Amino acid sequence: MDDILKLVEEYIKEKDSKKTWVAGEDWVQYAGPYFTHEEYVRAVKTLLNGWLVLGAEANKFETKFPPLLGKELGLFVNSGSSANLLMLLALTSKRGRNLPKGTKVITPVAGFPTTINPIFQIGFEPVFVDIELDTLNLDLDAVEKACQEHPDAKVITFAHVLGNPPNMDRLMEIVKKYDLILLEDCCDALGSTYDGKKLGSFGEMASCSFYPAHHITTGEGGFVAVKDEQTERIVRSFREWGRGCYCIGKQNLLEKGSCGTRFNCWIPSLPDHVFDHKYVYEEIGYNMKPIELQASLGLVQMEKLEEIGLKRRENYRSLFKAFSKYPEFFHLHTAQPKSDPDWFAFPVTIKDGAPFKRSDICQFFESKMIQTRPYFAGNIMLQPAYEGLHDKDEVISKFPIAHKVTTDTFFLGTSPVINKEKTDYIEYILDCFVAAIRI
Template sequence: MPDPVKSHILEQTRKLHRERSDAIGEFIPGTTPILPSGAVLDEEDRAALVEQALDLRIASGAAALRFERLFAKALKVRKAHLTNSGSSANLLALASLTVPELGDRRLRRGDEVITVATSFPTTVNPILQHGLVPVFVDVDLGTYNTTVERIEKALTPKTRAIMMAHTMGNPFPVAEIAELAQEHGLFLIEDNCDAVWSEYRGKFTGTFGDFSTVSFYPAHHLTMGEGGCVLTNSLELARITESMRDWGRDCWCEPGEDNRCLKRFEYELGDLPYGYDHKYIFSHVGYNLKTTDLQAALGLSQLTKLGDFVAARRRNWQRLREGLDGIPALLLPEATPDSNPSWFGFVITLTEQAGFGRRELVDFLQSRAIGTRLLFAGNLTRQPAYRDEAYRVSGELTNSDIIAERTFWVGVFPGLTTEMIDYIISSIREFTESHR
């Protein structure tokens, strides 16, 4: 029977959201901030959070399990495991490939993992954190992804895996790279954090590799505030991932469950005495990277809007692409052939003949309350954090250097209106025309 007090609180919560939304006011060019990214939250999202709080569901439980099932179904993979961030998801995916039960396939210290230099740090950091050697390759301007040819040239007898992101929602040629990985016995981890529901050859990104990862930080396609996810079609890898995420324990009981295996006190593993409680037997050197039901409840509400969010991102990107077309000073982004990106942002690279620098244009946009971001780390090998780290570079990083010096991006997320997109276009056109 419905709780009348709870129902009243939720009704008032939705009313509060509507009142605050109505108070935001109309868009004022040059005054209203145009953010490069951000969460789009409605009254149902607010109510979902409040309902979980009222029920005091504060740990990982039923809501997290339900989200994992529905999210795996939405992305057409077999298993999804929630984590406390997208960065943790990358860490967990890589760590899960280092465990002893994978035998000769496991990643070991000194093994090489091919990745791209133009990246977000936490796509690469787990490689270093596990004593592996990142091998950096360059990317193409326009798509901002690497090619099969560059990866092939980077291969050595030490190469054991490929781990990289679909840049800004634009798929790398993942079918061909997955085929190359299979041919050479390599693991493939797709960092899909910026690319939920992007498609390559009619298939979702994040479904080609051994693992894929997703982030639910507010900048991304769906948000839980913080949070992430590891996805796989391999039941073997899913079991390892669950253990590694949940302290490294051997037990696979769900939260609040006991004795799913029906022999909780009948195990004899390692050097432990017979009958040691299975809930306290640890088969991996793991972590606690779980999320909470409070976050998962927000994720469940957000998931119902995924289709609309992706459509808005594509619509905003296309409007920017058409509105900025033909400006000589700008190299505009292009979708990877055979792909249908679920865009994260709109990337712009200044041409060598632009006649002005990135800082000048970015400062001008900032003066008009138009937010921008750089393409993450630009070239990771130039970042101070990696100065003393062991890595290898295959080929030249010419385009990665150009990106570090001349590239930035503006937003396409669903919170941006047509008026805002048009103001970005007119502002960039005004600046470039004044600097011809």
């Protein structure tokens, strides 16, 4: 095995040493995995060890990762979208909050669809609020108003947009005042802090994504961080077919399981029959498990988060400097006071009255091999999948800022796959675009 791993290391090092980038010929990708040979070696080692499903590596990852979201416990899952679904599912459990169908959930109307999809999937009811232009986060005045109009709202969930949190002092006051359960979508916010506290530490649960565009990657993957063991067990059940058994790794081999009573009369409706706890189902569950190899990638990647964060912040600063030369055209989105975002991307909104459209500048960048992205789905309720759920004109008029970002916001990458040579090139292309506009 050592010989094979050595060869993997040499292969990746050689491949990396041959990587070149030529401005205008090769893409400035907006994101991508920031790997060295270390990730590949650890993943291949795990594969060759022959253990495919969650095992010792996953157990280690689940122990080490939660503090990065300011929590002590958590579970590795197969995507950030699954993590968001699991957070809301956990609230439906009879063993937990037992929230019924129709429960009202306050959430911003613009962003990434799978922050809010679980609300529909579970049968809860969204109470949408608009966003604020400066940070693209949910508008806290609108949240307060929604709380007053819907005193029966029980949950608030939102994503810290591109790693930039809202005013968490005010938000936490609202959460307390209206007795809301806060769920944080930290899929884009790993490594960010507010008032020195990690994002993810504020809510009852927090989610994260390890898709390659995100701060660290396991290929696909996600995480649910929780505060207590009971919630962890509930999330585990939903992740694993609904089963009640919570044996981890080698505990699976214990004769009596980790509960100590594996063979017991577990099923209340069959009080005289002994059942194997592994086949006792406490929730109507799913299978949202990743595989062991992904945990190995995660263990290597999480050690690089600090380095990644420095590079992302540096790229954000360079792009901010470049775009702030043209305040007449671009609205730039800034960090909240007290926050230190580990920027997922660099967002730009084209100001009203600018003599060009978003599609003009994005297509110009793309024609020069610079990848751009819109602000995810924009106003999600305007997307085809949600047609018919709400009146289109009302959705546009009720949420003017969400509408503005749907049509006029885009972002460029801050990922560590982008270096100074590339941000200089972006600045040069931006200058060319503006020069052409001004003629």
